[in-house]
Amino acid sequence: MAFIEYLRTRITHKGIRIVFPEGEDPRVLWAAVEHQKEGLVHPIVIGFKNEIEATAKRENIDISGLEIVEVGQFEHNDELVEKFVERRKGKIDETRARAQLHDPNYLGTMMVYAGYADGMVSGAVHTTGQTILPALQIIKTKKGVNRVSGVFILFRGKECYLMADCAINTEMDAPTLAEVAVTTDEAAKQFGFDPKIAMLSFSTKGSAKSDTVKKVEVATYLVKESHPEIKVDGELQFDAAIDPEVAKKKAPGSDVAGQANVFIFPNLECGNIGYKIAQRLGGFTAIGPILQGLNMPVNDLSRGCTKEETYQLSLITAVQACIAKDEQEK
Ligand SMILES: CC(C)(COP(=O)(O)OP(=O)(O)OC[C@H]1O[C@@H](n2cnc3c(N)ncnc32)[C@H](O)[C@@H]1OP(=O)(O)O)[C@@H](O)C(=O)NCCC(=O)NCCS
Numbered sequence: 001m002a003f004i005e006y007l008r009t010r011i012t013h014k015g016i017r018i019v020f021p022e023g024e025d026p027r028v029l030w031a032a033v034e035h036q037k038e039g040l041v042h043p044i045v046i047g048f049k050n051e052i053e054a055t056a057k058r059e060n061i062d063i064s065g066l067e068i069v070e071v072g073q074f075e076h077n078d079e080l081v082e083k084f085v086e087r088r089k090g091k092i093d094e095t096r097a098r099a100q101l102h103d104p105n106y107l108g109t110m111m112v113y114a115g116y117a118d119g120m121v122s123g124a125v126h127t128t129g130q131t132i133l134p135a136l137q138i139i140k141t142k143k144g145v146n147r148v149s150g151v152f153i154l155f156r157g158k159e160c161y162l163m164a165d166c167a168i169n170t171e172m173d174a175p176t177l178a179e180v181a182v183t184t185d186e187a188a189k190q191f192g193f194d195p196k197i198a199m200l201s202f203s204t205k206g207s208a209k210s211d212t213v214k215k216v217e218v219a220t221y222l223v224k225e226s227h228p229e230i231k232v233d234g235e236l237q238f239d240a241a242i243d244p245e246v247a248k249k250k251a252p253g254s255d256v257a258g259q260a261n262v263f264i265f266p267n268l269e270c271g272n273i274g275y276k277i278a279q280r281l282g283g284f285t286a287i288g289p290i291l292q293g294l295n296m297p298v299n300d301l302s303r304g305c306t307k308e309e310t311y312q313l314s315l316i317t318a319v320q321a322c323i324a325k326d327e328q329e330k
């Protein structure tokens with residue numbers, strides 16, 4: 001089954017509400033309306049009604065019946081202000097909280113936090129920092145997770161891979177890198193993969209020596225030690241990770257090299273550049289960055305995303321919301 005079809009089968013709860021804070025953007029509006037037509041996910045768009053209507057008219061999108069929340073007009077705004085101040089415990093006062101809720105990303109994030117939406121997708125217009133900072137401050141990390149990171153799912157025909165961290169952590173030491181591997185393993189399993197994780201480097205099994213190679217080697221050790229059940233190996237170059245013939249030469253005996261489907265990059269430069277090369281030169285569809293380690297599903301888009309990628313990321317967000325509901329019900 002194609003990956004997107006598979007995702008649709010994972011929407012196991014009715015009426016999952018996904019909020020889109022960038023309702024004026026044509027890609028976002030198209031994705032929201034696709035959900036409305038399909039009926040699997042209930043979209044809520046944030047934005048100025050007249051601008052949303054103008055986009056709809058220009059792009060010939062039928063928005064009749066679409067739920068629109070105007071910034072500053074949300075009927076539960078006072079409750080959101082109160083909950084925002086309470087959550088930030090002394091870091092924000094009522095006046096600033098009220099003003100910040102005019103930022104659609106803060107409004108959308110607070111709607112998720114307060115239970116008026118089950119997940120949020122933004123970032124088609126805003127930078128990653130603008131999109132995710134409200135989630136880091138308000139939704140916060142899950143118990144046991146120190147750093148949120150961003151994973152991409154890349155697919156081309158039947159080929160499907162995960163790559164992380166492509167989005168968030170500008171500085172990563174060995175324990176952070178190990179945590180990215182562990183949370184990506186969990187995400188991969190949630191989306192139906194049998195993860196085999198390559199901890200990437202410019203060196204394979206000690207072929208080069210440097211502090212950054214050592215960092216990846218230590219991170220691999222930390223994952224193996226803390227989670228012996230995870231299939232992980234490193235440090236590996238990309239060719240040794242993906243090509244069985246190269247793996248035989250560079251990493252003989254490895255049960256991951258040559259067959260990896262999850263790639264953990266040593267730093268954010270590699271991660272962000274790497275996924276974009278696969279997308280732009282390799283012809284892969286890239287869905288993400290999917291934020292891992294947050295308490296509730298909030299996901300970012302690249303400003304270069306297509307309308308289809310926007311729709312696909314919101315489908316993933318809805319699957320994460322279903323998983324969260326299942327966990328709550330346990
Ligand atoms: C994510 C990012 C915006 C965070 O900004 P920052 O200035 O480092 O954030 P701060 O250190 O001021 O922390 C702000 C809050 O977020 C939390 N935080 C920051 N990074 C976090 C992370 N990776 N995981 C969890 N929480 C995090 C902090 O604990 C802090 O919470 P608090 O206010 O409750 O104490 C920043 O790291 C960034 O811009 N990353 C690169 C994003 C990017 O452009 N990627 C490329 C395109 S995808």
Ligand SMILES: CC(=O)OP(=O)(O)O
Binds near residue numbers: 126288302
């Ligand atoms: C994920 C990412 O790179 O986002 P943007 O292209 O918006 O910077």
